[in-house]
Amino acid sequence: MADRLVRLAQFGKRLGTRGEGKKAQELLWQELRSLPEGQVLVVDLSGLEVLSGSFADEAIVSVVERLRGGNLPGRYLLVQAPHEELLEDLSERLARRGLALFALVGDGWRILGRLSGYLEETLHWIVQRGEATSPELAQALSISVKNASTRLTELQKLRLVELVPESRPVGGIQYRARAIISSKEKG
Amino acid sequence: MALREWERSFPRPLIDLSRCQLVDPFVLIFLVLYVRRCSEAGGRPRILLPERKDVLQWLVGTGFFEWVKEDVWTDRPIPPSLPTEEEAPFSGIVRVEDEEGIQGLVDDVCDRLAERFPLGEHSIGVLASAMLELCQNIPHHANPLDEDIDPYGLAAVQEYSDHIHLVVMDKGVGLQKSLSLNPRYRGLDDPEVLEAVLLRGASRFTDPGRGGALRRIREVVLANDGRLFVRSGQAGFWQAEVEMNIGEVHPFPGVQVSIQLPRALFG
Numbered sequence: 001m002a003d004r005l006v007r008l009a010q011f012g013k014r015l016g017t018r019g020e021g022k023k024a025q026e027l028l029w030q031e032l033r034s035l036p037e038g039q040v041l042v043v044d045l046s047g048l049e050v051l052s053g054s055f056a057d058e059a060i061v062s063v064v065e066r067l068r069g070g071n072l073p074g075r076y077l078l079v080q081a082p083h084e085e086l087l088e089d090l091s092e093r094l095a096r097r098g099l100a101l102f103a104l105v106g107d108g109w110r111i112l113g114r115l116s117g118y119l120e121e122t123l124h125w126i127v128q129r130g131e132a133t134s135p136e137l138a139q140a141l142s143i144s145v146k147n148a149s150t151r152l153t154e155l156q157k158l159r160l161v162e163l164v165p166e167s168r169p170v171g172g173i174q175y176r177a178r179a180i181i182s183s184k185e186k187g
Numbered sequence: 188m189a190l191r192e193w194e195r196s197f198p199r200p201l202i203d204l205s206r207c208q209l210v211d212p213f214v215l216i217f218l219v220l221y222v223r224r225c226s227e228a229g230g231r232p233r234i235l236l237p238e239r240k241d242v243l244q245w246l247v248g249t250g251f252f253e254w255v256k257e258d259v260w261t262d263r264p265i266p267p268s269l270p271t272e273e274e275a276p277f278s279g280i281v282r283v284e285d286e287e288g289i290q291g292l293v294d295d296v297c298d299r300l301a302e303r304f305p306l307g308e309h310s311i312g313v314l315a316s317a318m319l320e321l322c323q324n325i326p327h328h329a330n331p332l333d334e335d336i337d338p339y340g341l342a343a344v345q346e347y348s349d350h351i352h353l354v355v356m357d358k359g360v361g362l363q364k365s366l367s368l369n370p371r372y373r374g375l376d377d378p379e380v381l382e383a384v385l386l387r388g389a390s391r392f393t394d395p396g397r398g399g400a401l402r403r404i405r406e407v408v409l410a411n412d413g414r415l416f417v418r419s420g421q422a423g424f425w426q427a428e429v430e431m432n433i434g435e436v437h438p439f440p441g442v443q444v445s446i447q448l449p450r451a452l453f454g
Contacts, residue, residue, distance in 0.1 A: 012290055014297060014312075016319025018327075019286045049297075049308060050315045053403060054323060057396045065396075085309070089316070089403065096395045 002080075003039035006031055008059070009047030016050060021058025028063050028077070037074030038162060040180050042104075045081040053089035061093045064101055064113075067159045076159050076180045078102035079112070087112055100158050102181055109181055115158075122151045126161055127179040134174065152177045190437045193221070198230025202259075205235040207242050212277070212345040212354045213416070213445045215246070219254045219280060220358050223339050224440070226258040233260040244269060249277055249343075276346035283340035283355070289322045296344050300351070306454030313411055314353055314448060318342065320400035321355040321444055329359025329441060331368060331391065336360070338441060350414075350450050356443035362419040365391050377422035378433045385417060385424055404446070414447040 008015060011024050032041050043060060045051060064077060078101060081087050087103055094101055094113025101112045109127070111120060125140060126132050132140075138148040152175065155161045161177040168174045193200035202218070204210070210218075225232050237243040246252075247268045278296045283289065297315045304311065322342055329338035338359030345352045359365075363380045366372045368391040372383055383389035385405050390398020401417065405426060408415045415426040423436040 012294065014290065014293055014315045014319065016293065016316065017286050017289050017323050020290060050312045050319065052316050052319045053400060054320060061396055085312070092399075092403065093396055096399070 014050040016052035021055040024059035056090040080104040198225035198228035278344040304453040310452040358441035377420035
């Protein structure tokens with residue numbers, strides 16, 4: 001699911017310094033700001049040979065952290081890479097800050113950074129289904145609706161799912177979690 | 188041992204290279220740094236040139252004497268540089284000053300390696316990543332309080348028949364002083380600092396996303412069967428295969444790092 005794509009190779013093929021990372025961060029933030037709500041910005045790492053931890057921290061991790069802090073609601077970010085090796089330092093930096101991010105690698109996907117086991121289980125289920133409400137999730141994972149609802153809220157804060165409000169058949173509002181990546185990508 | 192001898196008559200030491208069989212890039216860059224330190228203290232070291240012609244010719248070919256220029260005496264005239272049969276296995280001595288120039292200099296070195304080792308993309312990536320982090324540590328950490336010192340950052344890469352050798356060093360404040368800016372690590376001695384930085388990823392920043400580059404480099408060098416040496420203050424850290432050790436060395440300002448990666452990795 002790519003609503004807009006930014007290629008980091010425009011900054012060079014070996015990306016390493018914090019200064020260069022800041023320039024990339026500004027570009028990514030600008031693109032996210034101009035993105036309509038509910039859309040996804042894909043950071044494309046193809047053409048890169050090196051993505052160092054320092055560059056990744058400034059360019060990508062700091063943006064994920066700002067989104068996690070509640071900025072630019074309804075905008076989503078993920079990375080796409082030709083191979084896993086390029087993602088190692090980025091994943092390590094995300095983990096250090098307690099963040100998580102979708103990465104599309106080949107025809108599959110993985111989560112970079114740190115995500116607790118129960119959230120990962122939930123996320124896999126949602127990506128497989130494409131979307132889910134709290135009651136559906138509760139039933140599928142044999143947990144309480146309140147617990148399911150908490151998990152969805154946490155994933156939404158991490159910008160890993162989109163929560164869309166909808167009317168409940170019995171009245172009131174409920175939230176439907178939608179995956180920001182397609183189930184065609186194998187986890 | 189040599190440094191201890193030189194320091195006795197600092198800043199006018201006798202640097203005896205006459206019986207040298209080999210000058211590796213670590214010694215070479217360290218000599219440039221040391222001569223600079225002597226010069227800043229008002230001295231001028233005397234150098235006994237290597238007796239072996241090939242060693243002297245290699246030293247001349249690296250541009251060493253252009254770097255130390257008028258700052259040394261030599262026991263005999265320096266011969267002119269002769270063209271060698273080797274295809275530019277030495278990167279040249281590179282000055283690391285501002286962060287802005289680092290990406291370009293890493294690209295220069297790695298593009299040349301990529302031409303020679305077209306199948307070595309992974310290993311060149313390992314080298315580039317280490318070089319990028321080590322080089323930017325100089326503007327970021329070698330003089331964090333903007334004291335009246337010149338860290339004089341330098342880097343070089345040498346290709347040998349069995350390994351590639353990367354050296355990055357400076358004569359800035361060193362790891363102990365830099366790390367002590369983080370209250371959590373205040374009061375550690377040099378060996379403890381090396382342990383904290385290289386094994387635990389300690390940083391002068393409290394921000395969890397900052398620092399940790401040296402630990403990551405150590406892990407990557409280990410995973411690629413390489414060798415790592417980091418020297419700062421009065422301590423040195425060695426890692427070769429699964430062995431590692433922290434020991435005492437003669438005190439010297441700044442941080443000096445040596446990384447050797449097996450050439451077989453480069454294809």
